[in-house]
Amino acid sequence: MHVPFVDLKAQYLSIKEDIDKAVSNVIEETSFVGGPYVKKFEEAFAKAYGMKHCIGVGNGTDAIYILLKMLGIGSGDEVITVANSWISTSETISQTGAKPVFVDIEEDYFNINPSLIERKITPRTKAVIPVHLYGQPALMDEIVNICEKYQLTLVEDCAQAHFAQYKGRFVGTFGMASTFSFYPGKNLGAYGDAGGILTNDDTLAEKMRMYANHGALKKHQHQIEGINSRLDSMQAAILTAKLPHIHKWNNARLDRALLYNKLLEGVNEVKTPVIRKDCKHIFHVYEIRVEKRNELIDFLNSKNVQTAIHYPTPLPLLPAYKYLGYSNEDFPVAANYMGKILSLPMYPELTDAQVVYVVNCIKEFYGRN
Numbered sequence: 001m002h003v004p005f006v007d008l009k010a011q012y013l014s015i016k017e018d019i020d021k022a023v024s025n026v027i028e029e030t031s032f033v034g035g036p037y038v039k040k041f042e043e044a045f046a047k048a049y050g051m052k053h054c055i056g057v058g059n060g061t062d063a064i065y066i067l068l069k070m071l072g073i074g075s076g077d078e079v080i081t082v083a084n085s086w087i088s089t090s091e092t093i094s095q096t097g098a099k100p101v102f103v104d105i106e107e108d109y110f111n112i113n114p115s116l117i118e119r120k121i122t123p124r125t126k127a128v129i130p131v132h133l134y135g136q137p138a139l140m141d142e143i144v145n146i147c148e149k150y151q152l153t154l155v156e157d158c159a160q161a162h163f164a165q166y167k168g169r170f171v172g173t174f175g176m177a178s179t180f181s182f183y184p185g186k187n188l189g190a191y192g193d194a195g196g197i198l199t200n201d202d203t204l205a206e207k208m209r210m211y212a213n214h215g216a217l218k219k220h221q222h223q224i225e226g227i228n229s230r231l232d233s234m235q236a237a238i239l240t241a242k243l244p245h246i247h248k249w250n251n252a253r254l255d256r257a258l259l260y261n262k263l264l265e266g267v268n269e270v271k272t273p274v275i276r277k278d279c280k281h282i283f284h285v286y287e288i289r290v291e292k293r294n295e296l297i298d299f300l301n302s303k304n305v306q307t308a309i310h311y312p313t314p315l316p317l318l319p320a321y322k323y324l325g326y327s328n329e330d331f332p333v334a335a336n337y338m339g340k341i342l343s344l345p346m347y348p349e350l351t352d353a354q355v356v357y358v359v360n361c362i363k364e365f366y367g368r369n
C-alpha cells in the first residue's frame with residue numbers, strides 16, 4: 001500500500017466542479033488581482049471568525065511581516081516567539097529590524113512555554129508571537145495575562161491552526177491580530193501561495209491593506225512606501241470554494257489522529273500527541289516522538305509510507321541564528337525532541353486502512369507484531 005504524506009489531488013477530486021468553476025470564472029472575467037473575488041473571500045473568512053477585518057496578502061510569511069511592520073516594530077525592538085516553528089515566524093521579526101527572542105517549548109505540547117516568557121522580557125520587548133504549532137492551541141490564558149501585565153502586543157501565528165479552538169474560542173481571536181497561511185498543504189490551502197491577516201482594529205487594518213499594496217489604498221495615492229503582497233483573485237476564488245468544507249476536513253483529520261492514537265497505544269517506543277484539555281486540535285501535522293527515528297523513517301520509506309519532520313532543527317539552533325550564540329542547553333526541551341519527532345501521513349482523505357497499514361508498519365519495525 002502506498003501512503004503519501006499528503007494527497008492534495010484526492011481533495012481536489014472531491015470538490016472538482018466547484019474549483020473548476022471558480023477558476024474559470026476568474027479567467028472569464030480576467031479579474032486576476034484584487035476585485036470582487038478577493039473581497040468576497042476576505043469577507044467570508046472574517047465572518048467565519050467573527051472578526052471585523054481580513055486582509056488578503058501574498059502568503060503567510062508576508063502576513064507576519066506586514067503586521068509587525070504596521071505595528072511599528074523595528075530596529076531596537078525585541079519580539080518574543082517560540083523555538084520550534086517554521087522560520088517565517090522569526091525571519092519576519094528580523095526583516096523589520098527587530099531581534100527575535102526565542103522561548104523553549106512545553107513538554108508534550110510543542111508550543112511556547114508561557115512560564116519561560118517573563119524572564120525573556122526586557123524594556124525593548126514589544127510583542128509576543130505564539131504559534132499554534134501542528135494545529136494545537138498554545139496556552140492562551142497564560143500568554144494573554146503576560147501580554148496584559150507587561151503591555152506587550154499579542155500576535156498569533158495561525159498558519160497551522162485554521163479554526164482550532166482554545167476553550168471554545170477560535171485561536172486567532174485572542175490578540176491584536178493574527179496571521180494565516182493558505183499554502184497548498186495547510187488545512188485551508190490555496191493552489192499556490194496565499195495568506196491573510198485578521199484584526200478588529202480599523203486603523204491597523206487600513207495601514208496593513210495600504211502597506212501590502214505599495215502604500216496606496218487608491219491607485220496612485222501612495223501615502224507611504226509599501227510592498228507588493230496581494231492575494232491573487234484565482235487563489236481567493238479557490239479559497240472561497242474551499243472554506244465551507246474546512247470544519248468537515250478538520251474533523252476528519254482529528255478522527256484520523258484519534259485512530260492513530262488508539263492503534264499506537266501500548267507501543268512504548270512511540271509517544272503519540274496529547275490533545276490539550278478544553279481545546280480543539282486540528283492536526284495540521286500528526287507528530288509522534290520515537291526511538292531510532294532515522295531508522296524508522298527508512299523502514300517506513302521501504303514500505304511506501306512517506307513521513308516528514310517538523311522541524312529538524314529548532315529555530316535558534318539553525319545556522320541562520322548562529323550569531324545569537326545559542327546552544328542546545330538554552331532550549332532543553334526543543335533540543336531533546338530534535339532527534340525524536342516524526343510526522344506521519346495526515347490529511348482528511350486518509351483512509352482507515354491506510355492508518356492501520358502505517359501503524360502495522362511501525363509495530364513491525366519495533367518487533368511488536
Ligand SMILES: *Cc1c(COP(=O)(O)O)cnc(C)c1O
Nearest residue numbers: 059060061086088159181182183
Ligand atoms: C506555513 C507557515 C508560515 C508561512 O506561510 P507561507 O504561506 O508559506 O509563507 C508561517 N508560520 C508557520 C508556523 C507556518 O507553518
